[in-house]
Amino acid sequence: MDQRGRGVVTLVLLAMLMAVPFGAMASAEASESLQVELDVTPLDRPWLTDGQVLTLSAALVNPSEETVDTTTDPSCGLVLSIADQSGATVVDGLQTCRGQERGLSLAPGSEALETSFTVDAADLDLSTGTYDLRVSHPASGATASTTVDVQRAVAWPEDLLLEGISVLRTEVAEDGEVLLLRWRNAGATPLDWPTEACTLHLVNAAWTPFASCQDEVEALAPWEVRLVAAITLDAGDLDDAGAFTLSTPSGERTVQHTPIGHESNTDALGFTLRLDGEDDAFRTGEIVQPTMRISNLGQDDLVVETTTTCRADWWAADATGHVVYDSRWNAPCLDLDDRRSLDVGEHLEFQGLGWSLVDAQGCTVPSGSYAIVARADDLALSAATTVTVEHEEAEGCASDDGLSIDAWLEQDEDAPPSLHIDVRPKEGASDLVLQGVCSGRMILYDEEGSTLLDQMVGCEGRHGRQYHLPSTDAVLRLDMGGFMLTTSEGNVLTDGTYAMEFHLQAARPVAHAASLSVGVESMETTDDNDAMVVEAPTRTEEGAWIGLQASGEACWVLQTGPSSYLSLSSAVPVDWAPRADLRGIYTVQDADEAPACTGVDATPIAVLEVQEERMPTPAQAEGTSAQDEPEAVVEAPSDAPIVTPTAVVATVVSTSILGLLATAFLTNEAWRLPASSAGLWLVGFIGRTKETTDGRFQRGRIMGYLQANPGCHFRALMSALDLSNGQTTHHLRVLEREEQIWRRKDGRLIRFYPLTGDLHPGIAEDQLPVPPLSMDPNSLQGRILTMLDDDGLMGDFPTQAELARRLERSQQLISHHLRTLERYGLVEKQKMGVRSRYVLTREAIYLLERTDMERHS
Numbered sequence: 001m002d003q004r005g006r007g008v009v010t011l012v013l014l015a016m017l018m019a020v021p022f023g024a025m026a027s028a029e030a031s032e033s034l035q036v037e038l039d040v041t042p043l044d045r046p047w048l049t050d051g052q053v054l055t056l057s058a059a060l061v062n063p064s065e066e067t068v069d070t071t072t073d074p075s076c077g078l079v080l081s082i083a084d085q086s087g088a089t090v091v092d093g094l095q096t097c098r099g100q101e102r103g104l105s106l107a108p109g110s111e112a113l114e115t116s117f118t119v120d121a122a123d124l125d126l127s128t129g130t131y132d133l134r135v136s137h138p139a140s141g142a143t144a145s146t147t148v149d150v151q152r153a154v155a156w157p158e159d160l161l162l163e164g165i166s167v168l169r170t171e172v173a174e175d176g177e178v179l180l181l182r183w184r185n186a187g188a189t190p191l192d193w194p195t196e197a198c199t200l201h202l203v204n205a206a207w208t209p210f211a212s213c214q215d216e217v218e219a220l221a222p223w224e225v226r227l228v229a230a231i232t233l234d235a236g237d238l239d240d241a242g243a244f245t246l247s248t249p250s251g252e253r254t255v256q257h258t259p260i261g262h263e264s265n266t267d268a269l270g271f272t273l274r275l276d277g278e279d280d281a282f283r284t285g286e287i288v289q290p291t292m293r294i295s296n297l298g299q300d301d302l303v304v305e306t307t308t309t310c311r312a313d314w315w316a317a318d319a320t321g322h323v324v325y326d327s328r329w330n331a332p333c334l335d336l337d338d339r340r341s342l343d344v345g346e347h348l349e350f351q352g353l354g355w356s357l358v359d360a361q362g363c364t365v366p367s368g369s370y371a372i373v374a375r376a377d378d379l380a381l382s383a384a385t386t387v388t389v390e391h392e393e394a395e396g397c398a399s400d401d402g403l404s405i406d407a408w409l410e411q412d413e414d415a416p417p418s419l420h421i422d423v424r425p426k427e428g429a430s431d432l433v434l435q436g437v438c439s440g441r442m443i444l445y446d447e448e449g450s451t452l453l454d455q456m457v458g459c460e461g462r463h464g465r466q467y468h469l470p471s472t473d474a475v476l477r478l479d480m481g482g483f484m485l486t487t488s489e490g491n492v493l494t495d496g497t498y499a500m501e502f503h504l505q506a507a508r509p510v511a512h513a514a515s516l517s518v519g520v521e522s523m524e525t526t527d528d529n530d531a532m533v534v535e536a537p538t539r540t541e542e543g544a545w546i547g548l549q550a551s552g553e554a555c556w557v558l559q560t561g562p563s564s565y566l567s568l569s570s571a572v573p574v575d576w577a578p579r580a581d582l583r584g585i586y587t588v589q590d591a592d593e594a595p596a597c598t599g600v601d602a603t604p605i606a607v608l609e610v611q612e613e614r615m616p617t618p619a620q621a622e623g624t625s626a627q628d629e630p631e632a633v634v635e636a637p638s639d640a641p642i643v644t645p646t647a648v649v650a651t652v653v654s655t656s657i658l659g660l661l662a663t664a665f666l667t668n669e670a671w672r673l674p675a676s677s678a679g680l681w682l683v684g685f686i687g688r689t690k691e692t693t694d695g696r697f698q699r700g701r702i703m704g705y706l707q708a709n710p711g712c713h714f715r716a717l718m719s720a721l722d723l724s725n726g727q728t729t730h731h732l733r734v735l736e737r738e739e740q741i742w743r744r745k746d747g748r749l750i751r752f753y754p755l756t757g758d759l760h761p762g763i764a765e766d767q768l769p770v771p772p773l774s775m776d777p778n779s780l781q782g783r784i785l786t787m788l789d790d791d792g793l794m795g796d797f798p799t800q801a802e803l804a805r806r807l808e809r810s811q812q813l814i815s816h817h818l819r820t821l822e823r824y825g826l827v828e829k830q831k832m833g834v835r836s837r838y839v840l841t842r843e844a845i846y847l848l849e850r851t852d853m854e855r856h857s
Helices: 003-032 655-667 669-676 679-688 691-708 714-720 725-737 780-793 800-807 811-823 842-856
Strands: 035-040 054-061 068-072 079-083 089-091 102-106 111-119 129-137 142-151 160-168 177-185 199-202 208-212 224-231 244-247 254-257 269-274 281-283 291-296 302-308 313-318 323-326 335-342 347-351 368-376 381-390 403-412 415-425 430-434 440-445 451-457 465-469 476-482 496-504 510-518 523-525 538-548 555-561 564-571 583-590 603-615 632-635 741-746 749-754 827-832 835-840
Touching (some): 054 129, 054 142, 079 111, 102 111, 177 368, 208 224, 224 368, 224 465, 269 368, 269 381, 335 347, 403 510, 415 465, 415 496, 538 564, 538 603, 538 811, 603 811, 691 714, 691 725, 691 741, 714 725, 725 741, 780 800, 780 811, 780 827, 780 835, 780 842, 800 835, 835 842
Parallel strands (some): 035 142, 564 603
Antiparallel strands (some): 035 054, 054 111, 068 102, 079 089, 079 129, 129 142, 177 224, 199 208, 199 244, 244 254, 269 291, 291 347, 302 335, 313 323, 368 381, 415 476, 430 465, 440 451, 510 523, 538 583, 555 564, 603 632, 741 749, 827 835
16 A cells, blocks of 8 residues: 555544544434423322322434434333422432433334323322422433322311302392301311311312401310301302312312302403491491492493382391391382493492391390391392391390200319300200300309309300300310309308309390309209209399289389380389389399289289389470480489379370280189179270380380480491380381381491481581580489599599499499499490409590580580
């Protein structure tokens, strides 16, 4: 080979040597173009939960236009690794690789190493959270990733139930429906909320979040029911089968409801309701009055057409599913065609009728949660919200709510005795609602019937706690907490037996009586059947006297309310006797029936002390309204004789008195015989004393009071005329229908005015009269206010007992006047330490300042 040939060979060899590393580099570059293609099988919800498997399909693909040569580990190929939100690896797929190697060539557009991975949260022991799933090819470094939310199943308490209650407005489904969503503890032990996965979702494509039990701050007490939300359904809330479904993430608790009908689902119209006030709590005397708004949310101007006067109205239901109010009860829908233009972005507002927290039977509704549902029938639109009703004292129409109560004490040498109350249904199932923040009131009496201790107990709750007792075996135990066995004055109870009375602060009053033995070694209570017989406890009553006489001795009856009467059995005060029309405040005690009152349907009492008495003024005796002239108030000293008139006047003012007389005539021979001679007169008398006459009389009282006090609000009117909530509501409705009065909303209060030429709904706000406040500084109430004012300036706030001692009056009398001042918003009772103390309100301070200025002007 010549020199030229050897040069050519050398060049060829050099070219071959250089070709080896460049070929390897080209393969590496080509390997960088490899990709992992990942396909995730969709789940039926946005997270992975127990019982479900997430499937990942992966492959190594060559998306380039050139063949790519690489290597792979035949023991693992593609691997799956899982990391949590902090980046920590919880599953490392590389651990399966053995370090083997073989060549792999991928033509353009081809794929290899097709692999399926399954992710089971339970098998992998993944806790609730978000995870990064990464599939990789270790040799080439190609990767693909996705994220998944994991919601592990929660060990829910078996007795923690989620319930949906469908409530129809009427028997006609088209009139409206609301779904009440509530939690219920179906067992006798308290239940804590699950710490995770305690959310509710609307079961749809997105599993929209709806509510979370983590918002609940208190555990569910035994048998407790707690309202979550009130829901009105439209077409967008339903699935393809027409059902509405709520579920926890893993399906531990599910509510499914198929509505009879549903509202329209339009993006063009919006419907909302609004309640005025600083919070969603309403109290006695306040008015629930929603404002409903129809809005044009679309892109075009609209015309809203309605066919009745009920363009937008509302109704209310309690947490048990009973309709307690409907605005149509007072304002039925009448046919009326109406067309109103509604431009884009504009709205129409409708003011609903006011509800004074009274149901269809005229009873004040109990504390608790209520659904407020607004509806526009012609537009098939509805909206709902929930409100809370809070009463400080138990109110209701019935004396028995079907519950039996047992009270017992638990004593420990190292702790004060604890009072426990066991409540159970007498038969079947029963619902219980507790009023106020306290569970009950405990009263202790000595053997003579004198009150030793009177205090509220179990005051660590919240307003309107509701319980569902499903059977007579369901026992609700209310723990009242520990208390010292001392009197209200702080004196330690001596050994002996005491009568105990417990008043459950329920929607309807329930009382339990037992005997309590206090000794060094033992302390126990006995049930009603074994309770000792003690002298009846004393109490304070206020009313007017009525004399009933046929022959012989008269029967005196104290009228304490519109249909409430007490018959006089005996009187302790020397030289005291009742007189017709005499009104007063008395310390009384239940007693045996007097012979003269045999057959009279009234509870017999003995009068122990005369606290105050009032005689009508001459103007009132002639028929002038009591509001036109001030009453003459006389503090009755124990030694002041009151002359008994020789003639007894029998006055009948209502059908309740007529019924009382009729009962007496039918059962008392001494009364029935003289009555037979006046039979025709009695028939005529009965004809004149119908219920409508009494109704006109009460409405006349209301009109007289409003003419003297225009602008008086509901609660003050009810207190001033001594009428019940239901009576006041009824008579005001009648007067409004007769166009004798009109109302105006003032915050949450409703003020009422007589309808006159100078006082009408069109009058300007600043021209409206305000009811005048007046105070006699020499009266007992005036002295109480002055004393509270003086003490408040020094930073002192007296108790009821301290006021009674300084004013030299009985605690019962001071308690009566303090309750009156509280009703009129002049004083407030505040818990300071272990005692309740009284402070003035801003209204009272203003009243005192104005009275002082008028006195010195």
